[in-house]
Amino acid sequence: MxxxxxxxxxxxxxxxxxxxxxxxxxxxxxxxxxxxVSVLAPVIATQDPYKTDPSKYMLPPSPEHWFGTNEVGQDxxxxxxxxxxxxxxxxxxxxxxxxxxxxxxGLVSGYFGGLVDExxxxxxxxxxxxxxxxxxxxxxxxxxxxxxNVILIIGLLSWSPTARVVRSMVLSIKEWPYVESxxxxxxxxxxxxxxxxxxxVMPVVYANMALATSNAIFSHAALVFxxxxxxxxxxxxxxxxxxxxxxxxxxxxxxxFVPPGMFILLLIYAFVLVSYSLEExxxxxxxxx
Amino acid sequence: MVSKYVAYVVRRVIASLIxxxxxxxxxxxxxxxxxxxPIRLLFRNPRLTLEQIRALERQFGLxxxxxxxxxxxxxxxxxxxxxxxxxxxxxxxxxxxPRIINTVILVLPATITSVVLGVLTGMxxxxxxxxxxxxxxxxxxxxxxxxxxxxLGGVLILLSIxxxxxxxSGMLTYGVTYPDLTSYLADFFRHFILPYITLTLVxxxxxxxxxxxxxxxxxxxDYIMAAxxxxxxxxxxxxxxxxxxxxxxxxxxxxINLGLVVAGAVLxxxxxxxxxxxxxxxxxxxxxxxxILQGAFxxxxxxxxxxxxxxxxxxxxxxxxxxx
Numbered sequence: 001m002x003x004x005x006x007x008x009x010x011x012x013x014x015x016x017x018x019x020x021x022x023x024x025x026x027x028x029x030x031x032x033x034x035x036x037v038s039v040l041a042p043v044i045a046t047q048d049p050y051k052t053d054p055s056k057y058m059l060p061p062s063p064e065h066w067f068g069t070n071e072v073g074q075d076x077x078x079x080x081x082x083x084x085x086x087x088x089x090x091x092x093x094x095x096x097x098x099x100x101x102x103x104x105x106g107l108v109s110g111y112f113g114g115l116v117d118e119x120x121x122x123x124x125x126x127x128x129x130x131x132x133x134x135x136x137x138x139x140x141x142x143x144x145x146x147x148x149n150v151i152l153i154i155g156l157l158s159w160s161p162t163a164r165v166v167r168s169m170v171l172s173i174k175e176w177p178y179v180e181s182x183x184x185x186x187x188x189x190x191x192x193x194x195x196x197x198x199x200x201v202m203p204v205v206y207a208n209m210a211l212a213t214s215n216a217i218f219s220h221a222a223l224v225f226x227x228x229x230x231x232x233x234x235x236x237x238x239x240x241x242x243x244x245x246x247x248x249x250x251x252x253x254x255x256x257f258v259p260p261g262m263f264i265l266l267l268i269y270a271f272v273l274v275s276y277s278l279e280e281x282x283x284x285x286x287x288x289x
Numbered sequence: 290m291v292s293k294y295v296a297y298v299v300r301r302v303i304a305s306l307i308x309x310x311x312x313x314x315x316x317x318x319x320x321x322x323x324x325x326x327p328i329r330l331l332f333r334n335p336r337l338t339l340e341q342i343r344a345l346e347r348q349f350g351l352x353x354x355x356x357x358x359x360x361x362x363x364x365x366x367x368x369x370x371x372x373x374x375x376x377x378x379x380x381x382x383x384x385x386x387p388r389i390i391n392t393v394i395l396v397l398p399a400t401i402t403s404v405v406l407g408v409l410t411g412m413x414x415x416x417x418x419x420x421x422x423x424x425x426x427x428x429x430x431x432x433x434x435x436x437x438x439x440x441l442g443g444v445l446i447l448l449s450i451x452x453x454x455x456x457x458s459g460m461l462t463y464g465v466t467y468p469d470l471t472s473y474l475a476d477f478f479r480h481f482i483l484p485y486i487t488l489t490l491v492x493x494x495x496x497x498x499x500x501x502x503x504x505x506x507x508x509x510x511d512y513i514m515a516a517x518x519x520x521x522x523x524x525x526x527x528x529x530x531x532x533x534x535x536x537x538x539x540x541x542x543x544x545i546n547l548g549l550v551v552a553g554a555v556l557x558x559x560x561x562x563x564x565x566x567x568x569x570x571x572x573x574x575x576x577x578x579x580x581i582l583q584g585a586f587x588x589x590x591x592x593x594x595x596x597x598x599x600x601x602x603x604x605x606x607x608x609x610x611x612x613x
Contacts, residue, residue, distance in 0.1 A: 129590075131551045133552035133555065134589050135315075218437060243443075250457060
């Protein structure tokens with residue numbers, strides 16, 4: 001119970017600072033909007049996104065079909081609304097995987113130092129150097145396109161930036177006097193890491209989480225667009241994939257291609273804004289001027 | 290001093306070699322060991338003749354142990370032998386080389402433009418931190434960074450169809466013979482402009498954000514404060530003190546983020562059917578042409594490692610502190 005109370009108190013503190021940041025609030029509002037859309041999809045989109053109708057081949061927007069129809073006569077408005085679900089789910093889950101691994105690697109590497117640090121950082125550097133999207137394409141093309149695969153591929157291949165940042169923070173935090181006194185009192189390494197170091201790293205972890213989510217949403221859309229992800233699940237990337245592959249783009253069917261990309265752009269932008277404001281708030285160096 | 294630098298270079302060479310070795314190992318695991326085993330799929334391809342199958346079996350040594358196969362793979366790759374393409378029925382290396390040149394033609398100008406613009410606007414934003422100019426530059430850069438590359442390319446294609454009337458695919462008009470060099474270059478340039486704009490804008494957003502924060506780090510250093518306190522003109526502080534010190538992190542930031550430029554290039558080339566390595570990767574996915582996919586992966590990753598190596602060498606030369 002005291003843990004919960006403390007969490008609530010820290011959230012309230014956080015909100016007090018965060019609400020002063022206009023850009024961050026705009027980002028948060030956009031995210032809330034898309035979350036609501038994905039939850040309320042069946043209410044917002046009255047038509048069945050799966051229902052095909054050959055007589056409605058690539059119709060432009062009309063009162064009946066606000067975003068027009070695609071090459072098999074599906075309602076593009078319904079597809080776009082339902083598409084928000086997969087993008088958000090993949091983005092958040094993949095980012096959770098990436099940030100958990102990155103934080104753990106950073107904590108262990110920074111705290112223990114020595115050979116462990118050396119090995120972990122070489123691996124991190126390797127993942128930083130290999131272009132993630134290219135590796136995702138190759139792994140995705142080989143392992144096949146299930147949703148879980150895509151989430152794991154994106155998550156497992158994007159943890160290195162978080163690991164680097166967390167490690168560099170841990171290096172300075174572990175020299176602080178109270179960590180030394182905890183060690184002098186005989187606290188275990190496990191306890192010091194989780195009780196004394198992790199809470200101080202969390203702000204950076206949140207900022208990285210927001211950034212990782214935006215990257216994951218982009219990576220997922222790019223993979224599906226290239227035909228590596230699952231082109232059967234309804235997602236924004238899948239709509240773009242078919243708009244490109246069916247020739248709708250090269251014949252100027254803008255209503256097919258523009259909306260899903262606009263939504264991806266907005267959602268990514270929202271997460272970038274949130275991440276940016278978290279960094280502004282928590283990085284003392286940025287507050288100096 | 291010289292010997293220290295030599296030692297640093299040697300360390301970087303070893304680190305790069307380890308990275309390349311690791312990349313080759315990852316490659317081997319991906320293409321041979323994981324379930325799905327694409328190399329075996331080679332033999333299920335109806336396009337291949339019996340002789341080609343025999344040659345492939347011998348070449349990959351599929352009857353040998355995995356470890357032996359690994360060394361055969363390394364030796365082959367080292368000699369530039371990356372196997373045969375399913376689709377093109379040619380050695381992968383022969384398919385790759387012209388594609389690499391086409392990619393460089395697109396990526397190099399786009400990267401240079403975005404770096405120059407990124408340094409300029411990143412510096413202005415960092416200097417006028419939290420001002421209106423900074424907010425405008427930063428939010429624009431974040432917007433460009435958030436743009437899905439392939440979607441931006443698609444929107445430019447739509448604009449071109451309705452308004453700009455520029456070619457939307459390929460590098461040159463197909464099947465045209467050119468009377469002179471000027472008309473050849475004019476046709477090339479008309480094809481070049483849209484993919485170039487796409488790649489430049491997306492990369493620019495990325496670089497500006499990173500460079501701005503690198504520059505803020507420099508601008509909050511005490512010697513900048515001291516220079517300001519002395520009342521030195523802004524131009525001198527920025528041009529002499531800040532820019533020189535910011536150039537160092539800039540070099541390594543650009544090198545590290547080359548991977549992102551590469552990802553952008555894959556998507557841009559795909560949308561515009563630009564005949565480079567990126568479009569080749571897309572076609573290889575469609576055709577399930579694994580030897581090509583593997584070759585392209587090796588070429589792309591090894592180039593990024595080499596670029597990082599070059600950046601490290603320059604960095605070490607400019608800044609003695611990193612030599613340790």
